[in-house]
Amino acid sequence: xxxRHAVVVLxxxxxxxxGRPKQLLTRDGEPLVHRMVRLAAGTSPxxxxxxxxxxxxxxxxxxAGLDCACIxxxxxxxxxxxxxxxxxxxxxAQADSVLVLACDQPALEGxxxxxxxxxxxxAESGCAATLHxxxxxxxxxxxxxxxxxxxxxxxxxFGSRLRQFPLETVFxxxxxxxxxxxxxLQDLGRARELGWLDGDGAGVPITRSGAxxx
Numbered sequence: 543x544x545x546r547h548a549v550v551v552l553x554x555x556x557x558x559x560x561g562r563p564k565q566l567l568t569r570d571g572e573p574l575v576h577r578m579v580r581l582a583a584g585t586s587p588x589x590x591x592x593x594x595x596x597x598x599x600x601x602x603x604x605x606a607g608l609d610c611a612c613i614x615x616x617x618x619x620x621x622x623x624x625x626x627x628x629x630x631x632x633x634x635a636q637a638d639s640v641l642v643l644a645c646d647q648p649a650l651e652g653x654x655x656x657x658x659x660x661x662x663x664x665a666e667s668g669c670a671a672t673l674h675x676x677x678x679x680x681x682x683x684x685x686x687x688x689x690x691x692x693x694x695x696x697x698x699x700f701g702s703r704l705r706q707f708p709l710e711t712v713f714x715x716x717x718x719x720x721x722x723x724x725x726x727l728q729d730l731g732r733a734r735e736l737g738w739l740d741g742d743g744a745g746v747p748i749t750r751s752g753a754x755x756x
Contacts, residue, residue, distance in 0.1 A: 547659060548637035548686065549587040550629040551578050551610075552644045554595030554618035559726045563597045565645045566604060567724065568740045573604040575645045581652045582643060583609060585659060588636045593625040622699050630689030639668065640689065642700070643681040648738035649719035650681070658683050661713025670713035671704050672720050678704040678712065681720075 553575050557564045565575035572580075575592070582590060590610040594601050595618025602612045613632050617624040633640065639662060641655060654672070662670035662683035669685070671678030684700050704712060724730055724739070733739040 546588050546637045547585070547639045547641055547683070548589040548633055549582040549585065549591065549641045549643070550626075550633075551575070551582060551590070551592045552622065552625050552642065552680075553578075553601055554593050554598075554615045554625045555622075556596035556619065560724065560730065561727070563601065564724050565597070565601050567648070567730070569648050569738060571740065574648060574739075575601055576604050576608065577648075578643055578645050578650065579605055579608050579610050581650060581655060582641065584652050585641065585655050587641065589634050591629055591632055593629055595619075595625070626689065626699060633686060633689055635686075637686050639683050640686050641681060641683050644723070646723040646725065647681075647720050648724060648733050649722060649736075654715065654717055654720065655681060658713070658715055661715065665713040666711040667707045669704060669707065669711075670715065671701075673714045673716050674721060677701065678714070681715075683713075 553565050566573045568574070569577060579590065579592060592605065592610050592612045593615050594612050595615040598614055605612065611632070613628055615625045615628045641659060643650070658670040658672070658681055662668055669683060671682040672680060678701055680699070682700065682704065688700060688703065722729060722733060724733055730739065734741050
């Protein structure tokens with residue numbers, strides 16, 4: 543693998559279990575989606591795509607000033623796989639690998655992303671993933687060619703494909719702090735206790751359209 547990589551930030555979900563857009567929760571006053579894009583930009587990618595769906599206008603507005611492209615996924619309610627398809631249709635041919643990350647891991651730091659990119663370059667498979675109970679998850683680095691191929695339906699991403707490789711051929715990042723992703727109110731409370739999220743108000747209510755609720 544060469545050193546050229548693109549980044550895809552998955553930010554289209556509706557956060558239905560949480561009841562508010564997790565992308566707009568804040569850490570030190572910074573929305574999580576802004577934080578993820580800022581950290582991803584620090585890896586000097588050739589292209590940085592942010593896939594938006596629910597609450598897209600508010601999320602896009604929170605990224606003002608960052609060098610990224612917001613791409614709308616009109617079918618976001620059908621699951622993660624639709625965001626991967628949308629990303630694939632917008633990726634350029636300049637990169638041979640893609641760093642994929644979500645917006646719900648408030649403990650994520652730049653050194654996690656750098657470790658994954660460096661690990662993927664040295665891995666036999668060209669892949670790297672964060673280990674979640676020994677299963678590969680995001681953030682992850684996968685070949686860009688995977689985005690040109692068929693994707694599973696629903697909320698499944700590249701995890702099943704990564705699991706097909708022998709374990710020793712994929713770089714696995716062990717980072718216990720990344721095991722906490724904010725899916726519900728219990729996760730939110732835990733992240734606040736640990737100082738990874740601000741203890742602010744309810745924030746922007748979720749909507750099923752692209753705009754925030756009035």
